[in-house]
Amino acid sequence: MAWMLPTIIKNLFSRPATRRYPYKDIREPFLGYRGRIHLDPQKCDLSRDCARVCPSGAIEVSPEDRQWTYHPFRCVYCGACMQICPQRAITQDKFYAKPATTKEIETINVPL
């Protein structure tokens, strides 16, 4: 009949499984989590490989203006750009961009 009974009784008398985000037990993403990408403008040579490979058009590279533009609200965090970049100019950390009320765009001027 009541096959769930032992479980709920046990739950009732043990500590809840909840992670008390955002107050306590904040668990960082595991190492290697695919988060947002960062450009090292020093390394980039504006080859546009990253823009070409990006599946969601989150990177725009304009060699004329020497600008590298990243749309965090387009990026699907696949890491393909990082993999392809011949200059190893892109790194990926393990955090996403923060929720926001506007979709900012990150534009980086790449120095000569």
Added chain:
Amino acid sequence: MARTAIPFGPQHPVFPEPVHLKLELEDETVVGVTPVIGYMHRGIEKAAELKTFRQNVFLIERICGICSFMHSLAYCQGVEALTDVEAPPRARFLRVFWSELSRSHSHLLTLGLLADAMGFESLFMQCWRAREIVLDISEMTAGHRIIQSTCSVGGVRRDINSEMAKEVDARLRALQEMLDRSISPVFLHDYTINRRTEGKGIVPKEQAELLGAVGPTARGSGVTVDIRQTGYAAYSDLSIDPVVETAGDSYARTKVRVRELSRSVELVREVLAMMPAGEILVAVSNYPEGETVSRVEQPRGEEIMYLKGNSTNYLERVRVRTPTFANIPALLGMLPGCELADVPIITLSIDPCIGCTER
């Protein structure tokens, strides 16, 4: 008796995805069902012709986030066939690893949703609590909770080292215990679940075959079909016995999932133990050429992917036949005659996925 015609969906709490069933009822009894679709259609197949075949991996795996990995697997296997490369053995085992991980999280998810549709909240919570173990493993090994993004044309993008393997194994053992103790017995024996599923939404074996049902829907009706037996990836090295039940009702389908779930967890552990060493990715230098059909067994059944290349960076045609699409005729056969209260349960018992059906 008074006729009733009501919209069931697209925005409806029992359907996480938008689908619309126009229900015709008499009292509580369903006498007619017309599915209305298109709320999720994005045109992915067309988009896949507009992106390069490598970019497509990321698009295809987002046909649906639940068996995301299987989509990319089917795609990559297809492209590999078209480009004449073969994934290295370790990659093939890793593919099974993530496939079975996806299957277990998908089954847990479905079982949870089923419990929720029946108003069995505590069981839903328990299923999803167990599922978090799988998701943590996925995050640990693939870098993401649900969209693994690890499959790549020519192999896989991530490897698992031995420490990680040990950690994974420990977590899986915990999962297994949780399943055996507090989840499987409830689904298998609880009186109220029994009452809500037994004898509801019956598809006899012949009909299941005739309508081309796949996956647990077919296996719940006694059809022995499991594409893993074709031995893609590393399945040829593992023993795959399809889990089959014969009653053909919602209960049978649920039982198939519960038993498959345990088997999946075992498989993941087996794979970890058997994994050969070596390369995980081989380079692909030529463009896809010709056409091929790639099949994988998703949690919901057989997915067929047809790919056609023309020696360019772009594919000429990508066509996906998803399992839910194959199961919808069976579903439409199940619903008439049932009660309104059973509609969610029967619908969820084929584990419908609109995301991939409409693409």
Added chain:
Amino acid sequence: MSSGWIIASVIIAVIVVPLVAGLLSGIDRKLTAHMQGRIGPPIIQPFYDIIKLLGKKPMVAGQAQLVFAWAFVGLTVTAVVLLALRQDLVLTLLVFFFGSVCLPLGALSVKSPYSQYGGHRELLQLLALEPILLLSAIPVSLKVGSFLIADIFAHGQPLLPSLWITFAVLLIPVALVMRKSPFDIAGSEHAHQELVRGVLTEYSGPYLALVEVGHWYAKIFVLSILGLFWVVGSLWWLSVIIALGGWFIVLIVDNVTSRLTWSWMVKFAWGCGITLITLNSVLIHLGWM
């Protein structure tokens, strides 16, 4: 009863009851969450919900539903007041019952698929609930010799020992009124249900708050009926414990069962409930209980 007492009872019934009921549903949610391995909302969460709803912009689907919402609350409060004044049990139950009918009527007055189904199912629910609730007055009256609640108080002996069958059966209406599994067919506490909260579908904002508060009164009403099974002199807390005990059983049952269908519900309520209460009365008649 002196008039001071009467006024005090009325005030308690009208003002204190919703406070207690709100807390109780807060505890309910907390306990349920813990049973599910979660932390759950703060205990005063129901009050936040109600205040928030009251502060929302009104939005309606028809005037009739508002009238019935008021009628539901009004009659339910009346029933609680009658109970507090220790009036006739049958009459009190009848008033409560007709208050409850207003809820489906409000739902049926809007041409909305889910509201309609909720309304019809709620009616079936009342079909299951009402006879049990009314009939439970019979063995009670056999024991205390009258239908007056005041006489239960005057009776001086707890009813539970001889009426435990009736008490057990009364848990069915309690679960029904609390909208708990396996009986939450018409308008679940939780939204994940085929009817999208059924009878409540078309209420929103302040009117939803109104109906919710009415529902609080209803819950306390049925729990107080449970409490009547152990009133002895001034030990009022014993009845509270009895009522809470019944409430806790219902909570547990909610968490170990799934929702069942209306036909099962009606058959179960009529088949088991009515038969057992009748049996209880017969046993009392025969002097065996």
Added chain:
Amino acid sequence: MAEVLIRLLILLPIVTGSICLVVRKSEVRAGIVYLTAIFLIVSSIVLAQQWSLPLKYYAGPTSKWIVLVLSMVMLAYIVFVAAVDIRRRGVTLHSVLTIVVALAAAIPVAVFQFALAPEVPLVANPALYVDHFSLLRGILISVTCPLICVYAIRYMKNHEEHLTHLGELKRTRQPRFFFYMLVLIGAMNGVAFSDNLLWLAFFWGLTTLCAYALIRHDETPEAIAGAFRTLWICLIGNVGFSAAIILSWYSPLNTISLGALVSNGAVGYPVLLLPFALLCVAGITKAGQIPFHGWGIKAALVSPAPVHAILYPFMTTGVFIVLYVSPGFVGTQFATFLAIFGAASSLSLGLIAISQRGSISILVCSAISNLALIIVCAGIGTPLALTAGVMLVIFLTISMILLYLCAGVIEQHVRSNDVEDMEGLARKQPLLTGITMTAILSLLVAPFGILLSKWAAIQAAAVIGIWSSLVLALLMLSIGAATVFWAKWLGRILCQTPTSESARLEPFVPHYHGVLLTLVGFAVLSSVFIAPLYNAAIVPIIVGAGYDPILAFTTEAWFLRATGGVFAGWPIFIVVAIVLLIPFATMKVRPEATRPAFMCGENVEIGSDEFVAVGDERTPLMTGGFYIEGLLGEQRLDRFVIPAGVVLLGILFAMVAL
């Protein structure tokens, strides 16, 4: 004065009815009906002031022979009608049974009166005997039934226009219609006032005959079949009367006076139990109780609304007799089982009503189910039960007639009596909807008198010993069932698509709205003034039955107090008034606050009940009610109910034998 009025209450409608039969001009006929109505109502008001009861009216010796001959002629006419039907439409079960039953009613009395005991005195026993109970009954009939006739003036005009339009009617049948209506009123008054069983049987048969004629008014094959079914079933009552006359004459009492039978009672004279049982069976058949409920439901399908309306007091005549004779057998096992029978009947019809779609069918089932409550009260027989029974007779007559009439108007408006087709009536006919709603609520909720009566019945039933549990269980279930079907109907007429436009009142039709509002007034006033009403009208009845009214209710400041508890009707009225006033006063729904119903996001627009479905097409939303035919369908239930009814009746007679 009073004696004259009483006689006029019986005779005048019969006379004016006969005039209607020959008057061909409808305005003149209407005038006659108005005059009769005014006379009946006024004289009942006058009679209501008359408290020097009982009144007795002794008929002369010749009158006995007149009544006898009239009875025989009437039964012969019935046989003749059935014979004609057989010639015209072949042998049918119902017409054959009609002949058999009519003969069974006629022959024993004829043999008894003409051959065995021509000396049975009529002079010693009063022919008419007016006590408080029969006066109350007469007043109820004479106030409500004329209103039905007034309503019928307009209704039948529309009805015939419609039929003529359909080509189903060549010549007006209204003269015949009003003839039978008025005669039926007279005959029912006759039943109320008669004391002599011969007279009673005659009036009893006359009401049946009128009912038969009214049911077959439309002359469709179904109507004729339904009429014959009614005829033979209700005539069973006359067989019972015939047997009762003979039995009571040969009993030690040597009387055929109803009053004498009742006042002596079965406790002192156990042989009287059989005549009482026979009278009860007469009442049961006429009130359409199980297993005879078929006639009521069938008749509901075939005849015009005023006929249904007047059939309600006709059926009440049946339970009136049961309640009237109940003090005669109080305390016997028979009485207990009568209560069980009534409760079972009430529940059965309540359940059948849930699966009914026709408004009139629902009303009939509900009427029978409610009348069964009165039988329960008769079976319980305590002062409180008697009070409950009498109150039910009063309040139900008002509310049920009101509902029948409402259903008629609605039917003419939506051209269907299917409850499903009444959806959205609240928008099209707000006034009518309001009246119907009040009527339904008057049956259901406190503080209306019916609830009080049911409450009293429950209180009373609790004390009849071990069987009370069974009776009460059945009663509670029946109350629950009633709520379901009423709420369903109410839900249907109130159901409307959300729109930002507000509804406009329909034009006032005096014949309809006037009559309906009058009845609503009765319903409300009688409930508000329940305590004075109780003191004035019901206490004398209790006293007349030989009880102490203290055992029923005492009144204090508008409350009714029974030994079991207090009915605080008045405060509830206040609460209800407040509850209804708050929203009406404070909540003016602003149009911009109105939103369409939740349709999973596929609504078309506000004010439209369509949703977008296949191929982006607008699809009408349909929301039908629940009828649960699989579980509670009439046919399915009849398989249990009819045998159960037969068995219960069998047990009743077994109790007589014991």
Added chain:
Amino acid sequence: MDILTRSRTKSPWLLHYSCGSCNGCDIEILAALTPLYDVERFGIVNMGNPKHADVLLVTGPANWRNYRVLRNIYDQMPEPKLVVVVGVCGSTGGVFDKCPNTLGGIDTVIPVDVYIPGCAARPEAIIDGVVLALGKLEAYGT
């Protein structure tokens, strides 16, 4: 903070609607309700009915068929109401960039208050996003 605003921020009821999402974010929303994240701690309940909801959580890009549904349910939510888009595909179209049947982000159909990035967004991010959105309520009605 007055009691009403406080209650508003303490009791956000959700309505979840999936447009053309891939389910990834949808199941993360559901996961946020379950024991490990348990958003009911914040009074957040998934309501499934626009008439009861305060916060509309949308996933996936709008398309030619579902934008109407989206607008309807948005209309049926009583004020004050918030729209939170979960996942990048609902914010901008994301990976469904070149898909021919999409209209792009949700903000092409209804006003959006908060965007939660991620593909799929993590439950923690969903919590953060809803909390961010609730901040907007403080300004409401003043």
